[in-house]
Amino acid sequence: MTWPRVVFEPRLVPSPWARRLQPPLALVLGLALGAVVLAVAGLSPLAAYAQMATGAFGSFYALSDTAVKATPILLTALAALVTFRVGLWNIGGEGQLLLGAWAATGVALHVLPPSTPAVLFLPALLVAGALAGALWAGGCGWLRARLGVSEIISTLLLTYVAAQWNAFFVFGPWSEGGFPLTPRFPEAAWLPRLSDAAATWPALSGLTLHLGLALALAAAAFVWVLYERTRWGFRLRVEGDNPRAAVYAGLPLARDLVLVMLLSGALAGLAGAAEVSGVVHRLQDRFSPGYGFSGVIVAWLARLDPWLAVPVAFLFGGLLVGGKEVQPAGIPAMLQGLVLLAIAGTQVLVRVRVRVAWREP
Amino acid sequence: MVASPAAPAVRLRGIVKRFPGVVACDGADLDVLPGEVHALLGENGAGKSTLMNVLAGLYRPDSGEVALGGAPVRLRSPRDAIRRGLGMVHQHFMLVPTLTVAENLALGLEGQGALLHRAALEIAVERLGRDVGLPVDPTARVWQLSVGEQQRVEILKVLHRGARVLLLDEPTAVLAPPEAAQLFDALRRLAAEGRSIVLITHKLDEVAAVADRATVLRRGRTVAAGLAVASTSSEQLSEHMIGRPMGRRLARSAGTPGEAVLEVRGLEVLGDRGALAVRGVDLVVRAGEIYGLAGVSGNGQRELVEALAGLRRPAAGHVRLDGVERTGSPVAEVRAAGLVHVPEDRQAVGVAPRLSVAENLALGGVPAGGWWVSPARLLADASTRAAASGIELPAPATVAGTLSGGNLQRVILARELAASPRLIVAAQPTRGLDVGATEAVHRLLLDQRARGAAVLLVSEDLEELLCLADRVGVLFGGRLVGELAAPELDAGRLGRWMTGAS
Numbered sequence: 001m002t003w004p005r006v007v008f009e010p011r012l013v014p015s016p017w018a019r020r021l022q023p024p025l026a027l028v029l030g031l032a033l034g035a036v037v038l039a040v041a042g043l044s045p046l047a048a049y050a051q052m053a054t055g056a057f058g059s060f061y062a063l064s065d066t067a068v069k070a071t072p073i074l075l076t077a078l079a080a081l082v083t084f085r086v087g088l089w090n091i092g093g094e095g096q097l098l099l100g101a102w103a104a105t106g107v108a109l110h111v112l113p114p115s116t117p118a119v120l121f122l123p124a125l126l127v128a129g130a131l132a133g134a135l136w137a138g139g140c141g142w143l144r145a146r147l148g149v150s151e152i153i154s155t156l157l158l159t160y161v162a163a164q165w166n167a168f169f170v171f172g173p174w175s176e177g178g179f180p181l182t183p184r185f186p187e188a189a190w191l192p193r194l195s196d197a198a199a200t201w202p203a204l205s206g207l208t209l210h211l212g213l214a215l216a217l218a219a220a221a222f223v224w225v226l227y228e229r230t231r232w233g234f235r236l237r238v239e240g241d242n243p244r245a246a247v248y249a250g251l252p253l254a255r256d257l258v259l260v261m262l263l264s265g266a267l268a269g270l271a272g273a274a275e276v277s278g279v280v281h282r283l284q285d286r287f288s289p290g291y292g293f294s295g296v297i298v299a300w301l302a303r304l305d306p307w308l309a310v311p312v313a314f315l316f317g318g319l320l321v322g323g324k325e326v327q328p329a330g331i332p333a334m335l336q337g338l339v340l341l342a343i344a345g346t347q348v349l350v351r352v353r354v355r356v357a358w359r360e361p
Numbered sequence: 362m363v364a365s366p367a368a369p370a371v372r373l374r375g376i377v378k379r380f381p382g383v384v385a386c387d388g389a390d391l392d393v394l395p396g397e398v399h400a401l402l403g404e405n406g407a408g409k410s411t412l413m414n415v416l417a418g419l420y421r422p423d424s425g426e427v428a429l430g431g432a433p434v435r436l437r438s439p440r441d442a443i444r445r446g447l448g449m450v451h452q453h454f455m456l457v458p459t460l461t462v463a464e465n466l467a468l469g470l471e472g473q474g475a476l477l478h479r480a481a482l483e484i485a486v487e488r489l490g491r492d493v494g495l496p497v498d499p500t501a502r503v504w505q506l507s508v509g510e511q512q513r514v515e516i517l518k519v520l521h522r523g524a525r526v527l528l529l530d531e532p533t534a535v536l537a538p539p540e541a542a543q544l545f546d547a548l549r550r551l552a553a554e555g556r557s558i559v560l561i562t563h564k565l566d567e568v569a570a571v572a573d574r575a576t577v578l579r580r581g582r583t584v585a586a587g588l589a590v591a592s593t594s595s596e597q598l599s600e601h602m603i604g605r606p607m608g609r610r611l612a613r614s615a616g617t618p619g620e621a622v623l624e625v626r627g628l629e630v631l632g633d634r635g636a637l638a639v640r641g642v643d644l645v646v647r648a649g650e651i652y653g654l655a656g657v658s659g660n661g662q663r664e665l666v667e668a669l670a671g672l673r674r675p676a677a678g679h680v681r682l683d684g685v686e687r688t689g690s691p692v693a694e695v696r697a698a699g700l701v702h703v704p705e706d707r708q709a710v711g712v713a714p715r716l717s718v719a720e721n722l723a724l725g726g727v728p729a730g731g732w733w734v735s736p737a738r739l740l741a742d743a744s745t746r747a748a749a750s751g752i753e754l755p756a757p758a759t760v761a762g763t764l765s766g767g768n769l770q771r772v773i774l775a776r777e778l779a780a781s782p783r784l785i786v787a788a789q790p791t792r793g794l795d796v797g798a799t800e801a802v803h804r805l806l807l808d809q810r811a812r813g814a815a816v817l818l819v820s821e822d823l824e825e826l827l828c829l830a831d832r833v834g835v836l837f838g839g840r841l842v843g844e845l846a847a848p849e850l851d852a853g854r855l856g857r858w859m860t861g862a863s
Contacts, residue, residue: 231732238724241713248672248702248710249724250692 009353018349023301026346030339037334048326055325056318064194064207068279070317072097072288074216075271076295077302077309078223079137079264083151085227085304086240086260088144092155093268094292095162096133100269101276102166103132105182105283107189108276109174114186121188126215126273133269134262136162141261145254151261159292170285180285191278212274216313219267223306236260268292289320290333297340368431370395370526370557371416371447376425378411385411386422387581391559393526398548398558400572400590402565404602404822408581409561413528416559417449418442429526448524450515452531458504462486462497462514466521490517494547508634509540516547526557533567534659545571563602563821564657565595566860577601603824616831616847619648621684622784622815623669628678630664637676638664640839646784651806651816653830655823657859658789661839662819663705666788669817670702671695683783699783703773703790705819707766711773714762718754718772719743721761725776750775752805767798774805785809788819803829823852823859837861 035045056066076093083090090096107128112121136158143149167180174182191210198205227233239246239253246253271291276283294316302308316336323332371393378386386408393399403409414420416427418436427434429445436442442449456465463483486499495513503511512532519527527548533541548558548571560572568575568590575598577585585601623646632638639661646652656662667673669680671692680688682698690698704710712721719739743757752775755768764772770790777785787806791799806816806829820826826833827850834844835858843858845851 229733229735231734234720234723234734237716238713238720241715242709244710245713245724247692248670248704250671250696252693 004356007355008348009355015350015353019303022346022349023303023343025349026342027301027339029342029346030335033338033342034331034335037338038331041328043326048331051325052319052322052331054322056322061206062321064209065321066314066317067209067213068317069291069320070313071210071212071216071278072271072275072291073294073298073316074309074313075212075219075274076268076292077298077313078216078219078295078306079133079267079271079292080296080299081302081304081306081309082223082227082267083260083264084299086236086257087243088141088257088260088264089152090137090140090155090261090264091152091296092137092140092157092159092292093264093271093295094288094290095155095159096136096265096268097272097275097288097292098159098162098166099136100129100133100272101283101287102162102169102272103269104129104273104276105169105174105185108185109182112189114188116186116188118188118190121186122191122277125189125277126270129273130266130270133272134266137265137268138258138262141258144261145257163286166283167285170283174283176282182283185277185281189277190281191274193278208279210274210278212271212278215270215274217310219270220306220310223267227306232256268295271295294320294336297336297343300343301339369393369428370430371559372426372428372431373412373416374426374428376412376415376427377423378408378415378420379423384581386415386425388425388583389578389581390583390586391576392587393557393559394574395525395557396552396555397573398552398560398571399587400568400575401559401561401578402563402568402575402598402602403578404563407578407602409578410530411581412578413449413530413559413561416442416447416526416528418447419449443522443524446523446525447528448519448522448526449528450512450519450530450532452534454511454515456503456511456514456518459502461500461502462506462517463499465503465514466499466518486517486521489521493517493520494543494550509536512536512544520551524556526559527551528559528561530561531563532560533562533564541567564860565598568598569595579604616650616810618650618831619813621645622648622682623817624679624681624684625669626679626681628665628668628680629676630661630668630673631676632661632664638839639668639675641678642836642839642841644834644841644844646815646817648783648815649810649813650831651810651818651829653826653833654817654819654836655826655833655855655859656821656836658821660836662788662836664839665836666702666705666786666817666819669695669786670700699780701777701780701782701785703770703777703785703787705788705792707769707773712761712769714760716761717757718759718761718764719757721772722746722754722757722776722779725779746775746779750779752778752801767794767801770794770798770802774802778805778809781812782809782814784815784817786817786819789821790818791820791822791825799825823855826850826855827852835859 038045038048056062076097079093079096080090104125107125112124137155140151140154140158143154144151170180170182176183191212193210194204194207227237235251236256239251239256243253275287280287298309298312298316302312319332319335369392371391373389373391376386376389389408389412391401391412401409401412411420415422418439418441427436434445457468463479463486466486467482483499490496490513495516497510497513497517503514506514516527532544536544552558562568572590575588575590575593576583577598579602625642625644628639628642629637630639642665644652654662664673668675671690671694674689678688679686682695682700685698687695687698708714713724719742722743723739740757747754752771754771754775755764761769761772791802794802806818810816818826818830832844832846833850833855834841835855837858838861843854845855
């Protein structure tokens with residue numbers, strides 16, 4: 001009598017096919033697992049998914065809302081991806097986003113006078129946000145390069161510090177009348193929206209899409225050019241592929257790691273600045289539903305490709321928007337978690353060949 | 362000494378094990394009798410470790426037979442091999458540093474209850490160590506032990522699991538001579554009890570010291586099986602290992618050494634474990650000369666090379682390149698000063714494996730011309746570089762990680778030699794290469810010598826050094842223990858220096 005048995009054999013060379021197919025497989029697997037949970041909760045998975053898809057992509061308004069959510073997700077995905085590609089793990093994009101939002105708020109409410117023209121106001125506010133995020137992540141990069149402190153731990157834990165930092169300001173010194181939010185920004189500090197042009201093109205009225213999306217798309221292009229077409233990007237690719245070869249060739253590995261963390265933090269900080277200036281026009285406690293963490297998942301699903309990150313970020317933006325259409329709340333977070341689990345679980349397929357063998361008697 | 366009618370404890374027939382691009386074992390045979398110490402000899406890359414990993418259940422052979430005590434078996438896993446009485450002591454220890462010696466021995470044992478009988482275990486471990494002649498303190502934590510003591514723990518672990526056949530992969534590489542002598546005593550004692558010992562080594566003096574019989578592998582095949590050590594000379598063994606008689610010379614013109622390019626004075630370098638690995642080395646390499654640095658690996662070669670290449674800060678002493686002080690200078694600076702480095706571990710250090718050949722060629726320095734680097738430009742640079750170096754290179758778009766050892770070395774040499782270096786530090790440049798690739802590397806090094814470059818050639822292969830080098834120094838225990846110049850190069854004297862005989 002023979003028994004079937006699953007055998008895992010390490011591959012000597014990672015399979016290029018498995019590497020390509022793993023992200024879509026993980027996505028499908030995550031949604032399938034989600035369907036099981038929905039069914040157990042007494043919902044019809046198909047109906048729920050259909051409702052979510054309509055809610056996210058079914059109309060111009062829905063698409064506009066989805067794009068608004070996709071903007072910070074794309075920027076934080078780029079932030080995660082630039083570090084993942086050099087073998088660093090900045091998973092604290094959320095914290096850098098929060099601090100970017102804080103710095104932008106500080107500039108909008110307390111540094112520049114409300115009469116400042118928008119052409120000055122917006123760049124100042126965005127740069128401040130990027131700078132704050134850069135310093136928040138750059139510190140972790142420096143600790144990693146100099147002292148070997150794990151940037152996974154430091155970036156993650158500093159996220160909670162950033163959240164408390166913001167809470168202190170919105171509950172305390174910057175609070176408007178005791179509510180956990182700041183006063184509104186002056187209008188010159190608002191990123192332009194499509195609906196701003198409704199006076200000329202009435203069709204645009206009610207569309208909340210703001211200039212942040214253009215910034216995020218430009219950032220994706222920038223990251224691609226940086227890695228694929230510049231001398232520094234070439235160096236980073238070598239450092240990411242084999243740090244020992246980089247050191248052997250005399251590349252400044254430690255310095256580049258810090259610089260990449262600064263860049264990463266700047267992208268996440270920009271996401272925070274664009275969010276407060278483009279959507280709510282004020283800093284609120286817990287304004288982010290975890291964009292930075294979604295960004296980490298998006299970076300993996302996009303296989304660290306900045307162009308692929310764009311559609312995947314839209315998908316995750318849609319998950320947030322469409323998820324509001326179904327009850328109970330929390331379904332988007334559950335699906336995100338399951339997709340992340342599926343990514344981690346299917347990663348093994350790239351390095352291991354799985355086959356069924358018949359056990360000998 | 363050996364009971365010949367007994368069935369062999371281990372019998373391997375026609376073992377073949379392929380890895381992508383490499384045949385590690387190509388029909389290897391091995392017979393190990395009960396109660397003998399059997400040396401498994403061969404050059405690096407001859408397939409010794411692969412063959413032992415087959416026996417330890419880590420690799421499954423693509424074909425071939427394994428029989429234990431006369432009965433054919435299929436080893437499914439390391440656990441299976443342990444259950445059948447095969448115990449492997451790896452070069453890299455597999456111990457849990459924070460646990461005690463006794464706790465490490467308890468790990469992975471089958472058939473014990475849920476409770477750990479610590480006191481009984483400690484007594485048993487202590488007694489076992491004393492009986493075998495490898496005493497250890499069972500209550501000591503492994504991280505506190507010296508490397509030699511950790512190795513004892515590994516051996517005791519294997520014995521504690523009831524191994525009848527011990528496989529030791531170059532056990533003396535990490536030991537000081539007195540520790541090695543103690544290990545050999547213990548191995549003899551274990552063999553006298555009827556166990557079989559397989560000792561992987563490439564040191565011939567160890568074979569003479571401890572082994573009853575020897576089997577020699579070359580390029581994955583058994584070329585001499587079960588030679589009685591007592592009636593075989595070291596010369597015969599090394600001829601089997603190399604595959605031809607010692608002493609053949611490549612035709613080579615007499616050199617005309619010029620000015621000193623590399624001067625090393627009183628250099629001391631720390632090893633990874635914080636002990637001095639290079640202890641006061643003085644040497645000079647001149648333009649137009651190949652200086653061969655001989656020695657068994659682990660005698661400070663790696664640390665010396667890394668110190669010269671800027672990868673490791675020397676603890677004391679001086680390094681001068683063309684008369685300029687470069688002690689402890691960073692890599693980029695010594696490279697700019699004209700030093701290039703052909704690394705010992707070409708896969709792990711020499712290339713970025715997921716990048717293309719063209720990109721790896723550019724690793725030596727993207728040619729001047731702004732910050733924009735397009736794939737087209739890298740490809741164009743790759744072909745000019747290939748043409749300039751005169752080296753036949755694989756297609757520039759090939760992913761470096763898929764190249765064979767010979768092609769990989771061609772890429773590294775083309776990259777490193779493109780800059781017309783003053784000094785070439787080549788560490789084991791032909792290790793693991795086939796005959797054709799080896800000759801290509803030799804020709805390139807001789808071309809560089811003719812061009813007027815200084816070459817420091819680090820090699821374990823005496824034959825190679827006798828062919829190429831104008832002078833040969835021998836590194837032993839971190840010291841340069843002897844040096845001979847071209848007309849007086851003598852394999853016998855160099856070989857004795859390599860084993861520490863004065």
